Amino acid sequence: MQLCHAKQIQSDSLVLDSRLGSGQFGEVYKGRLGDKMVAVKLMKEGSSHEERVKFLQEAAIMRQFNNLNIVKMHGIVYENEKPMIVMELLENGDLQNYLLKLKRNNSASPYQLLNFCRQICLGMTYLSCKGFIHCDLAARNILLSKENICKIADFGMSCNLEDDEVYYYSKGKGGKIPIKWMAPEAVIKRKYSSASDVWSYGCVLYEIWSLGHKPFETYSNIYALEKVKDGYRLPPPPGSPRSIYKHMIQCWHPIPRERPDFHRLMLSMLQLESEQNDE
Ligand code: ATP
Numbered sequence: 001m002q003l004c005h006a007k008q009i010q011s012d013s014l015v016l017d018s019r020l021g022s023g024q025f026g027e028v029y030k031g032r033l034g035d036k037m038v039a040v041k042l043m044k045e046g047s048s049h050e051e052r053v054k055f056l057q058e059a060a061i062m063r064q065f066n067n068l069n070i071v072k073m074h075g076i077v078y079e080n081e082k083p084m085i086v087m088e089l090l091e092n093g094d095l096q097n098y099l100l101k102l103k104r105n106n107s108a109s110p111y112q113l114l115n116f117c118r119q120i121c122l123g124m125t126y127l128s129c130k131g132f133i134h135c136d137l138a139a140r141n142i143l144l145s146k147e148n149i150c151k152i153a154d155f156g157m158s159c160n161l162e163d164d165e166v167y168y169y170s171k172g173k174g175g176k177i178p179i180k181w182m183a184p185e186a187v188i189k190r191k192y193s194s195a196s197d198v199w200s201y202g203c204v205l206y207e208i209w210s211l212g213h214k215p216f217e218t219y220s221n222i223y224a225l226e227k228v229k230d231g232y233r234l235p236p237p238p239g240s241p242r243s244i245y246k247h248m249i250q251c252w253h254p255i256p257r258e259r260p261d262f263h264r265l266m267l268s269m270l271q272l273e274s275e276q277n278d279e
Contacts (some may be wrong), residue, residue: 006063007075009033009086014077016040020093024176025051025156026085033086038074041085052083054156059085061155064130069123071143071153090151092144099139099212110241112148113208114276117244118269119150120204125262127152128194131161135192137200138181139207159192179221180214184228185256195256201265202251209244210237228252243272 017030020039025047031040043055062073062085077084092098095116102108120142127134134141135157143153177187183199185191203215215234216224233252236245247268253259260268 006059006073009075009077011077011079011084014038014040014084014086023154023156025055030089031086033074036074037089039087039089040077041087043083055083055085058155058158059083061132061158061160062087064132064160065126067123067126069119069150069152070126071151088145088151090143090153091146092148094140095142095144095150096139096207096212096214098144099208103211108211111276114244114269114273115148116142116150116208117205118266118273120152121201121262121266121269123150123152124197124201125266128197128262132158133161133192133194134158134197134200135186136178136181137197137204138178139204139212142204180216180219180224183256184225184254187225188229193256194261195259198251198259198262198265199256201262202248205244205248205251206234206237209240213237241272 013033015032017032020028020030022028022044026041026043029040029042031038041055043052047055059073059076062071063076066072071090072088074086074088077086099108102112120137124134124137134152134155136154137152141152141154143151145151178200179187181200181203183196186196186199206215207213216227219227231254233249236242236248247260247265250260251265
């Protein structure tokens with residue numbers, strides 16, 4: 001496969017340090033590239049050829065982005081058939097754990113929560129304008145810098161729409177499917193679009209305002225899907241503003257084209273922030 005024209009980094013200029021975490025296919029380490037602290041994603045030992053292709057595809061997708069609210073890829077190490085993705089280091093970890101910490105410390109503020117919602121929306125507006133679908137938008141896949149800038153990460157399930165294409169039909173990408181965050185048409189017909197990302201964004205709003213609770217936490221995947229198909233929607237997280245819940249419900253419209261797009265959501269989030277500042 002074409003090696004994504006990403007900037008090639010020599011392995012001897014990279015020093016790996018402690019492990020930050022691991023996902024289904026990869027492991028992420030803290031590292032140093034020259035005088036810069038970085039995060040380095042490696043493929044797990046014993047990965048299959050298919051997983052290796054997916055790993056490189058993720059790098060190929062990431063290298064196309066240049067936006068404050070999307071994780072920046074510095075380059076790729078490709079020696080001895082062991083690829084590594086070198087990315088900016090996000091010191092404050094993932095948003096889901098950060099929200100749980102805010103809850104534990106009783107230190108969440110509506111300003112900060114709305115700021116997270118707006119930043120994620122900005123990143124998603126950029127992605128959708130470039131014709132990309134994330135397909136796995138969730139608080140666990142948003143990382144935070146030490147200044148609490150939200151960065152959308154984990155492009156392992158993402159894809160680029162062809163010109164004028166609105167939907168992408170997944171042929172089944174292997175790995176776990178995040179059913180509780182997914183729009184019903186994406187689960188049932190494997191029909192992904194920016195509108196299915198908008199559905200997932202509604203779930204991220206829910207995670208943010210419930211301080212780290214996952215959608216349908218106590219339900220099985222099948223039961224959650226049945227309930228959603230029957231028209232059931234998650235209740236407002238306790239204490240969340242009515243205007244935010246209204247946005248969640250709009251994102252969870254059963255008809256994809258009736259959901260707001262990211263650009264419209266971004267304008268609403270900016271409006272809500274300015275109203276908050278006027279209070
Ligand atoms: P999946 O299982 O879908 O591949 P994942 O998000 O669980 O995805 P990885 O993308 O491999 O797995 O990341 C594993 C963990 O490493 C993340 O949960 C996060 O805590 C940490 N991590 C990933 N990228 C960075 C980064 N750039 N800076 C800091 N920590 C990171």
